[in-house]
Amino acid sequence: MFNFWKRNNTPPTINNDTNFQKVPNENHPEGVTSGETEITSERSTFRNNPQRPPIVRAIVGDKDQVVRGSRLRFTEDARYNLELLRNLAPTSELIAETISLGNLAPKEVFLIYLGNIANLSIVAEVKQRIKMIKARTLYESSYIQRNIEDSTFSPFPQVEASERPDVAVSALFQGRIVIILDGSPNVLLAPCTFFDLLDTPEDAYSRWFIAASFFKVARFIMLLLAVCLPGFYIATLSYNPEMVPTRLLLLILNSREGTPFPIYFEVFLMMGIAEALRMMLIRIPSPMGTTVGLFSGITLVIAGLFSHTIGSVLVIVVTLTVLSSFGIPDYDLRSSIRIIQFMTMIISSFLGLFGFALSFFIICIHLATLKSFGIPYMAPLVTMEIGAWGHTLLRGNSKEMPIDDTYKPQNPQ
Amino acid sequence: MSKEIHASEDRLHTRALIPLLILTIVEYEVFTFSKATVAAAKQDAWLSILIGAIIGSFFVYLFIKLAARFPNKSYFQYLPIVWGKPLGFLISNLYLLFWLALLSSIFYETLLANKMLFLPQTPTIIPLILFALSLIWLVSYGLVPMIRFFQLLLPFLAIPLLLLALLFTTTIKIDRFLPVLESGLLPVIKGSYYSLGAFQGPEVLLFAAPFFLRIKDGVKSSLLAYNVTAFFGWSNTVAAIGILGVQNINESVLPGIDVVNLVEFPGFPVERFGLLLTLPWLIGIYATLAIYLYLLCSSTFYLFNLRPRNWITFFITAIPVTIAYFLPNEAWHELLRLYLTFVTVPIVYILPVMTLLLAVIRKKGRST
DSSP, X not given: OOOOOOOOOSOOOOOSSOOOBEEOOTTOTTOOOEEOEEEETTEEEEBOOSSOOOOOOOOOOSSSOOSSSOOOOOOSOHHHHHHHHHHHSOOTTEEEEEEEEOSSSOEEEEEEEETTTSOHHHHHHHHHHHHTOOOSOOSSHHHHHHHHSSOSSOSSOSSEEESOHHHHHHHHHHTOEEXXXXXXXXXXEEXXXXXXXXXXXXHHHOSOHHHHHHHHHHHHHHHHHHHHHHHHHHHHHHHOXXXXXXXXXXXXXXXXXXXXXXXXXXXXXXXXXXXXXXHHHHHSOHHHHHHHHHHHHHXXXXXXXXXXXXXXXXXXXXXXXXXXXXXOOOHHHHHHHHHHHHHHHHHHHHHHHHHHHHHHHHHHHHHHHOEETTEETTTTTTTTOHHHHHHHTSOOOOSSOOOOOTTSOSSOO | OGGGGGGGGSOBOGGGHHHHHHHHHOSHHHHHTOHHHHHHHGGGHHHHXXXXXXXXXXXXXXXXXXXXXXTTOOHHHXXXXXXXXXXXXXXXXXXXXXXXXXXXXXXXXXXXXXXXXXXXXXXXXXXXXXXXHHHXXXXXXXXXXXXXXXXXXXXXXXXXXXXXXXXXXXXXXXXXXXXXXXTOSHHHHHHHHHHHHHOOOTXXXXXXXXXXXXXXXXXXXXXXXXXXXXXXXXXXXXXXXXXXXXXXXXXXXXXXXXXXXXXXXXXXXXXXXXXXXXXXXXXXXXXXXXXXXXXXHHHHHHHTTOOOOHHHHXXXXXXXXXXXXXXXXXXXXXXXXXXXXXXXXXXXXIHHHHHHHHHHHTTOSOOO
């Protein structure tokens, strides 16, 4: 899925529609230059001189660690971000359109796509939905994100947010649209599928395809564990312990000896503590946060185990669930999975394995029927495009860069 | 249901026949592998299933040929063209009754599983209603999202079943299959009939055909799907004969589950694999309920010229749920299941083939 464009060192060819001219921007906080966007009706054209703009300074955030790949990040200056994209994708097909949003303090929103790759009906739909947004002003791109999605009730994000320009360029070459809001370092990538949210750039940058595929599959398993494990634990042990193999059951029962609470309460308690710790870690300054988090976590677990308030197997289950949830690369999806996790736990507490299966079916029905700008959310898995599975579910080993047809539906609705 | 009107705009690749057929066919019977087959053919039941699979594959091939004669039309749309209006209407109603009985039977199995296994202390109507409500929600999206839903579920069904087929190989005793053809060929043929009867579902492709781009190219996919399910049934039967033996199968209530609990895997600290079957079993039940409920609702709307409305879908769903709830006991259900197995071959296999023959003779539809 991560269809990264190979950088070409030759100067970009300029067609009649696209003129690039770099003009210095003295107000830029980094003191770098940025391109000026001329607005002609809705469509912007770049002006460019033939010289390559200077490489911008690397800004590394600690949102996610970079093992290999670009360390560049988008900033809060939309024009700077625009220039960054132009540097990384020097093609004459790069089109940027602007929309002004907000009736009191208007903000510029840039729609960027590749004219020869993007599905123009999707571009029109994105534009239409953005224009429909009613706001006095916009503080963050999340406001656009939640207002252009197909289903705002769905826990699954249907528009991807990223701070990484390499991810945005990859999205452009997939045929997706990049939405930049002035003042927000998070650009939006639309449409998006479930598998886009589980992709990391490292999958594409890894040298060995087997290792990359292994980590991808591991991520899917971690996702399943994050969603299902606590609910499954409650359902099996509360309602159908006879289904658990005897040796394993004895082990679990032994670990729960003397614990005063029922299984479901114990799981909710531990999962609640884990969530509280996670929320606390976000608020505490990072040098102190890790130590405080680690100390509180260890203290609570040891105290719980020694006072027989919790069982040791439960500690394994909760730790595995929390760890697995951090295997999901996308922040929005990760947050949603946590809520779904609690929903599964609630239904399983009331209806046991039947409830667990029911919640599993409900999630699957929702995923199978969800769309992002007309693209099935679970494409290419549910659309049976087997050719695309190699570079979506796994990382293929093709010598040629795979061309992603996910966003070019054969039967658009 | 209203989305069905625009279904032709959102067509599927014939590869999607694989999840559709596998999940429609695999249900309760795969895990009980039709005890009637073992009762008839004894230790040669594995041969019966193989013969049944070959015959069934031929029928599936003919179904594709029939669907290809009437592209963009559902089975009920061309039944009156081939058979004439009165007969076509009668046959269509026969299918409605068949589905209603099948749905009632499967709802009853769900109720029984909840009563005996999952929720013994909960009133049986509560899980039944919850199941039905979620099914109505799925059915309301139409067939294409439903097939996509099946595609999502397929790995969760197929992987445990394949894993079980592998586990079986470690425990099977070959001498339990001997002597081969002890009572001659006739019991094996009789067993094949029962085996075919256990595989309800291939007829679904006749109704789903208009939702596929080029149904005539669907031969490979549909044969693959049919034979994968036949393999699941075959491996379960082989394991049951090879591990439990014919005598124990006849005495057991759920031999399919008993055999899984007897499987051993050296070095693995789990001595019972029954839990492995729970999710595939529920998936099989749920998917079969979903597809037949969809067929029942959409066909009722079509046959009786009704406007698709939610309350009608609720009402139609309520009929099999009520039948299942008020079915007096397991003996009644066993009887219902026996009748269903018996009428499956004429309704599911013979009628469509006769339709094809008649269409060829009367030169109806597009010759392929």
